Amino acid sequence: MEIKPGPLLQQIQSPADLKKLGKEQLHQVCDELRQYIIDVVSVHGGHFAASLGVVELTTALHYVYNTPYDQLVWDVGHQAYGHKILTGRQEEFPTNRKYGGLSGFPKRSESEYDTFGVGHSSTSISAALGMAIAAKYKGEDRKSVAVIGDGSMTAGMAFEAMNHAGVADADMLVILNDNCMSIDPNVGALKEYLTDITTSQAYNKLKDDVWNALGKLPVGKKFTREIASKLEHSIKGMVSKSSNLFESLNIRYFGPIDGHNITKLVDTLQDLKNIPGPKILHIITVKGKGYALAEKDQTKWHAPGLFDKITGEIFKKKYDTPQPPKYQDVFGHTILELAESNPAIFGITPAMPSGSSLKIMMDKMPDRAIDVGICEQHAVTVSAGMATQGLKVFCNIYSSFMQRAYDQVVHDVAIQKLPVVFCLDRAGLVGEDGPTHHGAYDIAFMRCIPNMVVSAPMNESELRNLMYTAQLPQTQAPLVIRYPRGEGVMPEWRTPFEEISIGTGRKLREGEDIAILSLGHPGNFAAAAIRDVRQYGINAGHYDMRFVKPLDTNLLHEVLRRYSKIITVEDGTVTGGFGAAVLEFMQQHGYKAEVRILGIPDRIVEHGTLKELHRECGYDATAIADTLKEMMAEKVKVHLLQ
Structure with a gap:
């Protein structure tokens, strides 16, 4: 199914194309961008509500700033779909999160516009500050902008970065995207603090009055900045005690403003570009903006999977028999x-x-x-x-x-x-x-x-x-x-509780010449592989170790005395993991055996479905069966000749 963007959006292959448009056309760009995200994600899947909430902000940032020379850093990156579409990846966007396709997050190796790779929260202020410090040192007139949500702002790292920014004298803008959500509703005192700022009508009216008055003064003159600073500090202390958190860290605070008013955003960002030093712009947005169901249930629509964009029905696989739970x-x-x-x-x-x-x-x-x-x-x-x-x-x-x-x-x-x-x-x-x-x-x-x-x-x-x-x-x-992401293997999973002795494994199957030692869920892959290779005359033993620390030493002694060929299987890195622990045990006790360690290789594994990645990394049932046949090649050969 071919999904086409709107007529204006089709013309935008880079922020340079966006800048050719008049400010009055940006409303249409935002409408088309939002619709394109809805169209693609409903058919191909991915994160959803977060990107809808920052369509206007994304458009305004690339319209006002000279990206990628100016450095734009997204926090977490769930919300960066619009950013990808506006920065030359429009045609590739349907491959988002697919094997070999675009990453679901900003990624430096993917685009020069992705200035910092993300995936975990609360790193944007630190990264943008580092970029701003480097620009100052190198004498570059390069702007640094960090976009962080109110959920990400709850992490200690964000406060560590602001604490440093207040004394670093670097030209950086922090945009606080306040929607009262991370994936679930936000919690804690910071949420109440931001709500207080947002709802303080007296404070916000005075702030707007001062902002408008300053706009009529000659821009860029020293006395204008001094007057602005004095007036801002005066009204903050006079009207709203809670407004002083950011200012107390020596970060100038502006806002809150409507994050869905593209004209206001563009005008504000253009003004802020001319104000030096660390500053924060507080914008109010709605996660899921423009898709009514996502606005109402933002947690459910954070990453809903495939859905009918008209009815809102989220497609779920239908089964004739009971399925294992997650x-x-x-x-x-x-x-x-x-x-x-x-x-x-x-x-x-x-x-x-x-x-x-x-x-x-x-x-x-x-x-x-x-x-x-x-x-x-x-x-x-x-x-x-x-x-x-x-x-x-x-x-x-x-x-x-x-x-x-x-x-x-x-x-x-x-x-x-x-x-x-x-x-x-x-x-x-x-x-x-x-x-x-x-x-x-x-x-x-x-x-x-x-x-x-x-x-x-x-x-x-x-x-x-x-x-x-x-x-x-x-x-x-x-x-x-x-334990892993996704489903298990037991539809009837509510079994009676039994105590497990710490450091004990289980012998699942006796074998002859070769044994598999598995840890965790991949033991199910091993069991399937053992069944598959019976046709080749391979009779493999299988041991579910359950603990990597402490190891079941009695079980390991039994296995290593009995078998000369061992395969270990785990869903962790093979460097220093479960297989390595078995090798350490063998060395300590003088055992000799041919050992193959299957698991996640010592490299960065990209994205794809679980089946695709298990196969790529060589520890799905097929890969385990192939390893069994390779290690037992002589026996397989004899069996096939009979």
């Missing part, structure tokens, strides 16, 4: 089930209650399931603080987001041996979100930490049992439970 939903229902019988259980998540399914517990036990905002470091340490008081805290963080809190895991949890339970969602490859979201490294960086237990369930029942084990009184060490 691992995240098994977590959500199981923690609630456990919490109902154990009053010590709490749930913590950094701004991902829907994505992690902790919202299931939040709806039933709002006082025991807490969203702390986009603050992974804080999530870990507040969990540690609660653990010192005897609470059993399940800290649920996406694997790739846990990278941001590594110091806290080591310093605040492991050293003190506090029994925090880290439920790492989206462990392994995650599909279309690509390299910024792949949970490739947690096995390697968690297993090297003393006092840490690291586990991975092969199916839904194992996930439930690991969670049950983690909350038992006798489990007094920090414990990682990592």
